[in-house]
Amino acid sequence: MTTSDQTSIRGGRRTSVQTVTLAVGAVFLLVGILGFVPGITSGVDQLSFAGHQSGAMLLGLFQVSVLHNVVHLLFGVVGLALSRSWTGSRSYLIWGGAIYLVLWIYGLVIGHESPANFVPLNMADNWLHFVLGVAMLGLGLLLGRGHTAAKA
DSSP: OOGGGOOGGGTOOOOHHHHHHHHHHHHHHHHHHHTTOBTTEETGGGOOSSSTTOOEEETTTEEEOHHHHHHHHHHHHHHHHHTTSHHHHHHHHHHHHHHHHHHHHHHHHSOTTSTTOOSOOOHHHHHHHHHHHHHHHHHHHHHTTTOOOOOO
16 A cells, blocks of 8 residues: 555545545435434335335435435445545545446436336436536546555
8 A cells, every 4th residue: 555545544644535535425324324214204114125116205305215225324334434545535436426327327217116216216316316426426536636656
């Protein structure tokens, strides 16, 4: 590992891309938890494991299921773990952004009442996925420029 790829654990400072990845990971973790909290998620009693028939709505806008919430939790944990290095952070933002753009296209192509809508996704989810994809990809590319690894 190079010295510029280490975090504040050894007295170094977090880079911008690491700080952003830490924040994004924490938000995904929080969203995953909130997807199970009554009051923040309406219709928690209608929360199904997966599929378009789940009646739970995070913040009254975003259709969620147990699977959807677990994916957010896992995505958050991965973000927190990868924020420990510059390389991991940049990869998380770029590949995570690409995944969210693919998910956005998937959500636009499949019918919301289709059995293929297993996550589940609604129109609010679709456009949030677009914004997340563009933002994560853009931040990964922008903040990941010009990084030079110093030899240990």
